[in-house]
Amino acid sequence: MTHVAPAPHEFKANLNFVKHGLSPYWALSSLLIDQYDGYADELEFQLQGEMWEVRFSYNSGGIAPRLSDPINSETLLEPKVHLSGDGERKADYHIRPRFAGMQTPDGDRINTPFDRGSMPDEGVNVRIQGSNLEHDEYAQLLPQAIRRLANEAGNGFNPKYIQPRNIHETSNCDEYERYARLRRSMNQKVIGTGGVLQKLHHLLVDQEGVKYSLDVDNEDVVGKMHKLPLRRSAARELPVGNRGKQIKSYLLKNPNSVDETDSTYHPKFGVLFRKSLNGSTVPWSDLDDLRRELDETIINLLYWSGVPTDPDHTTFVPDDHFDAVAHNGPTLRLFDDPTPQLEASQDALLIRQLRELTDSDMEHLRAMTDGGQMHYEEVVGEAETSVSTLYRTLQRCDALLESDNGVVRWRSKKMRQDIKAVCERVEDTVEAAADSAARLMGMDPQQLREKGSAFQSWLNRYGAELIENDHEISQSAHIKVEAVLSRYRSGSGEFIGKVLDYLEVCWAKAGFDKPLDGTLVEYNTGSGYEEIRIGSFKDQRIR
Known part of the structure; x- marks a missing residue:
């Protein structure tokens, strides 16, 4: 089965180079200060068959030099290379020295992987931030851009310093987003009532370990911004990988500034890997696997929403970076919609719990049905019971309710709604x-x-x-x-x-x-x- 090929969007990563120690850093700093007097812009280079505008500058940084370093300054400068290509293709590279025992000018310790016994004492870190490039392009463009900067100034730069093959195993990615652009009419199947975002939020987002809820902004127009962050504990309930992700559907900040003839009139539907949803980064060597997971998540969410996934322009809208063409990489797997099974599991859990309830349990649950959470004193007052009785209810109903710092809340919004329906229909059902x-x-x-x-x-x-x-x-x-x-x-x-x-x-x-x-x-x-x-x-x- 043919699927549309998602495109890359936001990206953040760290590349570490250790093979040549600090030599790449000193060579690049010398090029910037001695040949470009600390700043250069309005440069245009052709890199990999595409014209790029290049800016070469630096940050003062916050790393104190060592006594042996050949510099007379309180801090080590940190070179920056900025590339702007076609459309919104951008790449920012922030090159920073790394060595064991780094300190600020005030003497505060700066902890880095280079303090570990398994790491060399010196190296270079490149902080990458960009958009609309495939991840391997970031690693390929940097050495080419530096070599052109050196050639432009009549200098040489060792081509081996920052080559992709020398990327160290500690290099990693902390944000990676991929997307497809849907027609507004099709997007309603994803974000509307009964759509996959609503269903996932309804079944997953209030479970233990998940701190976020569906964020909806329909202020200017329906579908302006819908976000559903899923931590790993929730993402594992889905069959497409187990990394925490944020699912997003969003329009321009000013969605009424363009008409239907402009591709940006239609929303992006994307999936974003973020370190904060996982507690860890993804190794650079695993980025092909992450890309596939993000692409499969996009395709499956559309599939579960009833949106055709083949590259048809009646469904998808090409833009400067999303071509709406067929995916030609490793096969993207389709999975059955998990939401019916998740709902069935919660229904079974609810039934099992109901059969074990006492009258006081029912009174406590009835008191909780008007809202998602209440202070325990409010619950006891509403149910006309005691704190000790409520405590026993929380022990018996731990699959339905949880308590934290005196606040009692439902573990699942679906559970609350189902219990409310039970309370409205039946008054004496415990036995x-x-x-x-x-x-x-x-x-x-x-x-x-x-x-x-x-x-x-x-x-x-x-x-x-x-x-x-x-x-x-x-x-x-x-x-x-x-x-x-x-x-x-x-x-x-x-x-x-x-x-x-x-x-x-x-x-x-x-x-x-x-x-x-x-x-x-x-x-x-x-x-x-x-x-x-x-x-x-x-x-x-x-x-």
Whole structure:
């Protein structure tokens, strides 16, 4: 299947060079000061077949020179090379000296990787910030630009100093964004009600470990800016990689400044890797893998939104840097939409939790349904209970609620909405499920509590219920399981065969009159329901 090729956008990285120590730094500093008097602009060089405007300058920096350094200044200057190419293709290079034991002029220690025993004592760091270039272009353009600056001044510069092949393994990337430009009409499928951003926010963003929420700005026009940052804990719920990412759909800052004939009238849809969402950078050597992950995330989010992913200009709008052509690199994988399974898992969790609630638990949950969070004193006051009772509720309902510094909040917005719906429909449901199970099995509810606690625990654990036959009293039972189970031992969910083995033990302990053989078990696969009858050939083959 052919997919559109996303394009690069924002990029930030660090390149470290150690093979020649500080020699590249001293050579570049000498070129800048001695040949260009510290500044040069309005230079134009052809690099890799493209014309680039070049600016050569420096920052004063904050690194104190060593006594042995050939410089009479409080700080070491830090050369900068700025490149501007076609359209918005830009690359900023900030070249900084690195050596063990660096200090500020005030004597404060500056920690760098060069303080580690495994690193050489000296080297050069190049801080890169740019846009609309592929990541390998940044490493290729810098040595070419420096060599042209040296040639322009009639000087030489060792071509081996800052070559891509000499990039050290500690080099890394902390921001990388890729994007496609969608027509506004198509973008509504992504950002609108029921779109993939809303669904992911609804199911993931309030889970433990995720601190952000969907940021929506429709002030000037619908779709001006929609951002959904997902930390690794949330991103791992998606099948496309496990790195934390920010999903973005955005228009110009002044979206009404252009009309439909301008490509920028239509929004960019991008995915951004950011260090702050992961707690770590990506090694430079892994950037091909990161690029593929970002591209696959874009394509799959569009696919899950019902947006065609082939390079059709009725869907995508070419701009100066996004060509809207077919992807020709390694195959981009398509995955099934995970949101139905995520929702099914949360539904099963909710069912299991509801079956274990006390009356006071329900009062606390009912008090919490009007908002996402409340102070514990407000919850107790609203429910007319005590702090100790609320504490026990928080222990029992830890899958639904969490408490931090006296503030009680829902772990998931979906959980809050579903509980609110339950509270609106049913007032006295705490014992209803157990009573129904007892009646269907021909037992007194008290008898079930005394003898069938293991079976009731099985029902609770898997969000299961006994289904009543509307037409006649059946000699065999019908059990519906809401928890998502796997047909295979190696699947992502709990294996159905193991669950049935556990059911057999619990059934025997309960002493039911009805035999387990012949019982119909209907279980959730995440994409639908399957049936299996206990004792059948299918059951024996699975177990």
